[in-house]
Amino acid sequence: MSKQNHLQVEAIKNGTVIDHIPAHVGVKVLRLFNMHNSNERVTIGLNLPSSALGAKDLLKVENTFISQEQAQKLALYAPKATVNQIENYAVVKKLELTLPKQVVDVFRCANSNCITHNEPVSSSFSVIEKNDVIRLKCKYCEKSFSRDIMTEK
Numbered sequence: 001m002s003k004q005n006h007l008q009v010e011a012i013k014n015g016t017v018i019d020h021i022p023a024h025v026g027v028k029v030l031r032l033f034n035m036h037n038s039n040e041r042v043t044i045g046l047n048l049p050s051s052a053l054g055a056k057d058l059l060k061v062e063n064t065f066i067s068q069e070q071a072q073k074l075a076l077y078a079p080k081a082t083v084n085q086i087e088n089y090a091v092v093k094k095l096e097l098t099l100p101k102q103v104v105d106v107f108r109c110a111n112s113n114c115i116t117h118n119e120p121v122s123s124s125f126s127v128i129e130k131n132d133v134i135r136l137k138c139k140y141c142e143k144s145f146s147r148d149i150m151t152e153k
């Protein structure tokens with residue numbers, strides 16, 4: 001671990017540090033976890049220098065821990081992000097990011113003719129990863145879309 005990362009981790013007492021988020025994705029992650037409405041102290045670093053990514057985003061949230069289910073959602077946005085759970089200034093747990101097989105009720109189908117826009121059903125996509133590109137296939141209209149064009153509900 002580099003000295004810089006070490007300092008970033010040390011800066012919070014209890015909570016979660018999500019590091020190595022691709023630049024410009026940090027704000028999406030913030031919204032995904034509703035952290036922008038949190039009353040906890042949230043520290044956001046955007047476009048930080050990163051040797052691996054060129055530029056990266058970083059989020060630190062105090063007194064908030066993300067579940068395995070949230071980690072799966074995060075994997076859709078930032079498959080290579082690192083998630084450290086901090087307790088009393090020490091990393092007590094590193095969450096493994098694994099892609100979910102299915103995402104339900106997170107995204108809106110990009111096909112405007114899809115039945116999900118007119119019926120009271122939860123959107124549902126199967127997750128397909130090929131050559132580092134993540135695509136989502138709608139359960140209802142069976143069209144697949146790149147994650148980048150999907151918008152959150």
Ligand SMILES: [Zn+2]
Nearest residue numbers: 109114138141
């Ligand atoms: Zn659809």
